[in-house]
Amino acid sequence: MGFGSYLIKRLIIIFITLFVIVNLQFLIFQVLSPIDPARVMIPLTAPPELAKRLRELFGLNKTILERYFIYIRNLYTFEFGISFKSRNPVIKDIMTYLPNTLYLLGLALVIELIIGIIAGLTAASKRGKTLDVAIVSFGLISWAMPAFILQLLFRFTFVHWLKWFPYGGVPVPTNYFDYLSFNYLGDLFYHTVLPLTTLVVMGFGIWAFYTRNLLVDVMTQDYILTARAKGVKERTIVSKHAFRAILPTVLTFILMSFPGLLTGSIITEVIFSWPGIGLFLIQAINVSDYPVLQAMFFIYSILMLSANFLADLLYGYLDPRIRVGFRR
């Protein structure tokens, strides 16, 4: 099997999967759901004619089949409709919330990775020592511990008790020049510190754990033994020889964590009132705002599938041992 046909096969599978997911969504939101969106949009005391008008306005009075075809056409043209709640185009709403999430989670991811990988390298080069045990235990604990416990603790301590940091939220710039002003950036940073710190503290342990375990696995290979026999320093072995070998896997993990940026860290955003995509999602679920939910789940699925796909390609490219199709 050549690389081309492998690629085509993968792409076909991706499209089939996406199609099934889209149908599943339609089934969940528009067929199985016992909630009538028109009744959610208006108060219960409103006259039934209003609900009827709304249903006509949003095309909810059409037959299931008609709605199905409209839905499919719209999704594949990235036309997600209008939010029931805010009455804005869904994509516009998502675009107002997404930057906040990307800013917070992206920054957290970068810092987590730097600290995590360094900690992993340190642990691997000192394996069996106290530091190694400490890092592994911390990794396990931070992985087992739900992030919201630390976040509650931080909010309790620094917001309500010591009153060092604001309750939450993101300062809104008045104009684009604000992004360059020292005042605005300082304020933004001031609001970011708490959620960012909790995310990093809870996040880097698992990266350290992954890196350390992958490294220790690689360290049993013969070429490491050769390097040792040559008299290369242990630090150099870990950071040069072994780390290069695990880099593809680490990169794959990083790539696979990208889709999570879209659904955001719901809990973090709730606890710190961070106006990001996770908070938006919760609000949408609460009022059964189907267009928003459909759009979010659809985009998430696309991101997830493409991240999977890209990770496989990247892995194959970086690690020649498992390169599909290139051998023959």
Added chain:
Amino acid sequence: MSPFISKMKLRILSRRIKGFWEEYRRNKIGLVGMAIILMFVIAGILAPIIAPYTPQDSNLAAAIAIPEWLKVFPQYSDLPSTYKSEINFTAEETNNFINVTFKDHDPEIYKFLKKSAIRMWTVTYQGNNKDPLEVKLFWNFTYSYQPPPVIGYSFRWRAINLSNIEYNLELCLVRWGNESAEYSLWDSNMGVASPLRNLKYRSTVVSFPKPPVEPYVYSNHNSSLARLGAQLGLYGNITSQSILKIMFSEKGEYGLVMHIRLKPKSTNAKCEISIIDPEFVWLGSVHGILGTDNDGGDVFSKLIYGIQVSLSIGLMVALISTAIGTLVGVTSGYLGGLIDEASMRIVDLLLCLPVLPLLITFTVMFGRQLYLIMLFLVFLSWMGLSRAIRAQVLSMREMAFVESAIASGASKGYLLLRHIIPNIMPLAFTSMMLFIPGAVLAEATLSFLGFGDPTLMTWGRMINTAYAQGAFPRLAWWWIFSPAVAIMLLCAGFVFMSHALDQILNPRLRRRR
């Protein structure tokens, strides 16, 4: 099963278990995990014994009362704990025509209250002049704390055999200390502007809104009620901090006084007034091991009972998910072909869905009963395991011992039971250990966001209530963090155990140590 397990096999099994334990014992992280989980399991089973109250009990102390052991710190040392007492009046007889009697049973009252043991003080009057007169019933207690957050009283009273007489009952709180004062708690002429009588002890008159007094109105207006005349059960409480601060301004002796004032209208007046089952209570600002929540419920008891819910959610979801995951994994790995392809595509598909948002969506749409939540959790959690098991089965099919078994004519069923299943058990078991905290956490997260089962007091719901009901601004750390720490400990316990099992059962990893 018994015919298949011979003595020999049993011996091998016991030796294997012993060997496993020998190895497990050396794993420190694993032992810590095991200890934590054992502690939780025992506490969960013994919950009715360990927990002093049930999760439904409320008003055990004031809302958000601090833990009792904090009294060792000087700033909390004189905070009151909840105190509830029967009031045992002693009478001060002032007049020859008045007679006060105490009874501990009364057939008429029994008919009405369905309660044989009662405490009843009866004041009977039969006089021949028209002077107004007063009887006082006293009960004294010592109060040596800071002002209580809430005080309350309850009693029933009745007035019968009335002729040509007006009467008035007033319950007062008396402070006997240096600045003695008397405060009216309740008056039988409530609603009528009652004049302030020249009371001996009243030096400060505090005017405050009448305490909420709700007479028990019995729905069955039967004949016994009619016979008992104006019988009412009364209870009231005072929660206003400013009033309580004035009332309990100093530590020392206090008393409750029931004034019974009679005003005969002619010379042949008579009456019989009874006070039944009086009780007095103040709610504490300190309570139990972990204080109280906003309803005055015992946080510690809720926490202990929460173990049952959390552990059963975790175990159920983990068992079912592991079973489904193993089944799908073995089937698709062993049979291969179309079934394999189809099931792995389904797994891929389900892995593409965002778990938490989907979970919340399901609860909003289809209901948030516990069994539904467990169902959703199972639906969203078995996929990863089935993929891992399938990979294991595939790699096992290539192994020498399996191939030699096939070569020596082993049937498919034999192969499955003897070789494949025993070899995937470690993997299934380790990941089951991880499914448990996963499910506990997912439920806690769901409840924390307010999408959990509203009828159950789970840890997540405790945090949610604390979060929503102002535990943060009031710095009620015992209320927020006790469930949070419990969740953390439980999850850590299972992850530690799973890590240890992984190291023991997965020989490939042994090299890492």
